[in-house]
Amino acid sequence: MKRLIILTILSLMLFKLSFGLDAEVTSFHITLDLTTxxxxxxxxxxxxxxxxxxxNTLYVLLEDSPYRLEINxxxxxxxxxxxFVTNxxxxxxVYDVIPSNSSKVYNLVFxxxxxxxxxxxxYLMTYSFNSFYDDDDFSMIVKLPSGFGITQRDGGSVSPQPSHLYSDGQxxxxxxxxxxxxGESGSYMVFFEKLTTPSVSFEGFVIVGFICFVAGFVLSQIMSRRKRKEIVAMTLTGDExxxxxxxxxxxxxxxxxxxxxxxDFSKPKLSKIIHFLETKSIIFVTPVGRKNKIELNKKMI
Structure with missing residues (x-):
């Protein structure tokens, strides 16, 4: 295959010498938008x-004849x-004017x-190609159909290991x-399948949603209270x-x-501590006769 590529490139070089200069391909990106x-x-x-x-021209080399090709x-x-076919x-x-010392992007859609x-x-997606270019800027992007996900299977579901795996929401x-x-060969493989959505009645959906809401609210309150307790503990001295x-x-x-x-605290020392804790809303002080009743603020502790 590498010998064939070299022969093809040599043929194009002779063609260029006869008919003038043409632009060079400096990046190559393949995107597959899959369906079943x-x-x-x-x-x-x-x-x-x-x-x-x-x-005025650009040459793009492909292994196979694309079906319903359009270029923009x-x-x-x-x-x-x-x-045309060479070797x-x-x-x-592609016929287009590219000014000197500049570049343009072209999309071949088929x-x-x-x-x-x-x-x-x-479903199994397989894609192989042989490169006609020497390029540092190459990417292969596969978009699964909407509503489909990667199949979990022994031996791997995506090959080779992808650089990025993400979702655009759809x-x-x-x-x-x-x-x-x-002359380098590349092969890509992805197993994918239709995602199944369990059928849930409207009433069931409401009940599940309400339970999740209540559970989330209770958990948030617990976490919030725990956080407050940690903050209070960090701000208190040993005697407090x-x-x-x-x-x-x-x-x-x-x-x-x-x-x-x-x-066994002195009265002035304890009075100072009680006053501080009260101003920070950590305790409540309620006068009862000649005594002060001390209660914790349960929202803080």
Whole structure:
């Protein structure tokens, strides 16, 4: 195959010498928009004109003859082209003026009914090619049909390992980015299947939704309260924590003088701590006769 590519390129070089300069392909990107039948294939190439004068043509080499080929420049402008076969290689000649020292992008769009076939309860996408270019900027992108996902199977479902795997909200997209060389072969494989949606009645949906809402609300409250407790604990001194812990562990009503005796704090020291905790809304102080009843703010602790 590499010998065939070299012969084809040599033939085109002789052709160029006879008829003038043409642009060079500097990037090559393949996108397959899959269906379970006929898929859409787009090959995007960047044509670079490195010369000090404008060029009028671009040659793109393909292994097979594309079905219902259309070429545009990315602005919905349809390009004129011709095609011929050289040494068994399908050659496309695009007619367009590219100014000196500049580049343009062209999209070759056509149908491909050879990349997808059904196997039991899933589908298999296979794609192979031989490179006619030496290019650092190459990508292969496969878009699964809407409502389809990658099949989970032993031995792997995507080959080779993709560079990126993501979703645009409607389709799963698999992307490979790599470097290609003259005569290099590339093969890609993806197993995919229709995603099944379990049937749920409207009433069941409402009930499940309500349960999820309540569970989420309760969990958020628990997490929020836990977070507040952590923040409070981080801001308290050792003596302040002792007061809070004593009130928290008490199973009876506590008064300020009970805490004073229990912790053996002086009255001025405890009064200062109680005042601080009250201003921070960590405790409530309620006068009862000549005593102060101390209660924790359960929203904070």
């Amino acid at each position: 039948g006929v898929s859409s294939e787009t090959i995007s190439v960047t044509a670079n004109n490195p010369y000090n004068e404008s060029t 420049d990315g602005t919905n402008r349809i390009m004129n082209f011709s095609s 068994g290689v399908f050659t496309i000649k 149908l491909n009914d050879k990349v997808v076939r059904p196997i039991e309860d899933y 389709q799963i997209i698999i992307e490979w980015n790599e470097r290609i060389e003259y 924590k002792k007061v809070v812990d004593l009130v928290l562990k008490s199973k009876t009503i506590l008064y300020q003088n009970d805490i004073e005796k229990g912790l």
